[in-house]
Amino acid sequence: MNSTISINNLSKSYGDVSALKEINLNIKSGELFGLIGPDGAGKTTLFRLLATLLLPDSGSAALCGFDMVKKYRHIRNILGYMPGKFSLYQDLTVLENLNFFATVFNTRIEDNMDMIRDIWVQIEPFKDRPAGKLSGGMKQKLALCCALIHQPKILLLDEPTTGVDAVSRSEFWQMLKGLKTKGITIVVATPYMDEANLCGRVALMQSGEILSLDSPSGIIASFEKDLYSFEAKDTYQLLLNLRAYPFVNSVFLFGQSVHYTDVRDVVVLSDLKDYLKSKGQDHVEIKQIAAGIEDCFMALSQQNTVQK
């Protein structure tokens, strides 16, 4: 079957707040697709709409060709959904949880072992432990198992790695890559920009809109400006000084360094150095770097705000 997702002009608002503004999106069969954006970008609303939990104000969407509103029963059979909040039964053990979701979908764990084996081997040692007593990473693995137990065609994962340690995060992404080979269409929402590189294609979202839709490398390639990284002792003062520079295009804090773009096509670094020296910052390290997804997101979101 063709496990596609097609979204047309989908809008949803809660009272006066519009959470999604005419979203258009087509996700191909077997794709590992990332929805990247900060909290409040509308990722969860989009997922709940796709999971048939909410009704749209306008627009439509179809999963595997089934209309989200009219054929919601069909969709509920072929969809694996993992909400952002851990939503399994905390007082039931790992095995009981998995068994319960298997029976809900009229199937058995044994029949679907192929699908979940890679994940199951990691949580099997804890199978008699109540789900509420698992670590954050284990909880997410169990939730993924439960969402996969009925061999869904489409898998929706809402921030599966939020609140999970770095090791478990990378393990989790390994699992998703494994699942992709089984032909499941996977949509992952995440606030972590670094995870975007692990997806086939990503949509950068902000305030209910899609800012950009491309492969991670495509998005990075669309970053036209030269990007410079500045490092100094007093990073905050550096940020303030750069913001006050007459030719500044954008300047953002990135951990210990400050990422800077200029409005001019040709940047004379010695001018900048002199400028900073005049402000009392002598030892500034400047180098040109390649843009990352986060730089692109920042640039796009700045553009978006300016346009308004």
Next chain:
Amino acid sequence: MKRFIGFLKKEFYHIFRDKRSMLILFGMPIVQLLLFGFVITNDLKDVKMAVVDHSKDEYTSEIINKITSSGYFKLVKNLDGIAQVDELFRKGETKLVLVFEPDFGQNLIKGSKASVQILTDASEPNMASLEVNYLQGILQNYNLEINRGKIVPSQITPQTRMYFNPNMESVYMFVPGIMATILMLVSAMMTSISIAREKEMGTMEILLVSPLRPLQIILGKVTPYLFLSFINALVIVGMGYFVFGVPVLGSFALLMAESLLFILMALSLGIFISTVSDSQQVAMMLSMFALMLPTILLSGFIFPLRNMPVPLQIISHIIPPRWFIVIIKNIMLKGAGFEFVWKETLILIGMTAGFIGLSVKKFKIRLE
């Protein structure tokens, strides 16, 4: 069917692993029944009594003997005059004072009329009137005794018999009332909390996305509590019978069938409550305040309905336990058959259908 059994299994895990719900389910009925049965009793026993005997003859001592040997009263003090009574009542040393007039015996024989005065501490009005009634009864018996064989011109002698509860035991009233309260609380509160918990924990989101239908979810939630509440009904009737001697004069099967109907009604009410509350706390508050107080106060469980102001009497009609209490009192204490309770049964069936209809209509297949 397999889905349903899987769901039931999960529900039983929830119930048996949660100590709090186990306590409410099985501890509360037993404790409440024992409390109401033993502690709150309106029966008289060893009421402290004092006597002011101005006559001190064989008649007065015989009367005092009769009173103390009844078991209802205990003589704690002999007073010299009526002046001490006030202080005695204030101290709470006695609840009742019996005053014989001077020359009581002589007046009784010669003048054929003697007076005795009963003084009582009416700060507890119900008890005071009960005590006076009992005492008057004993005096009346004595009256009959000394007049035996004599011709008394035109006198009415009432012969009373208490039907359905010959010894006026209050536990007869409490067992049906507690049964209604407990079944109502356990069924309605527990189901509403357990559905609200799914919403609060976010698991309802997953259940909704699954192919489970609303009816399957509701039935899966209700069945365990139907079963457990039925056990509760058995325990309450059993304890009433074996511990307090409350009889089941009518058909036991009919009693249990009516209980099942009432449980079903309470369960559907619980589901209805859960459809309008999003958290366990709200569900609990709603069930507590919307169900517990009216069940106790307005169902005729403790306070007779006919003495209430008319507006409250009207409100009492929509309180399901009111009808259930009538049904079980009729079956248990009066031995009545279905022909005497069909009207109330019909009302309960109507309420059940109403709540189920409302719940199914209000049960959301989505999040909003």
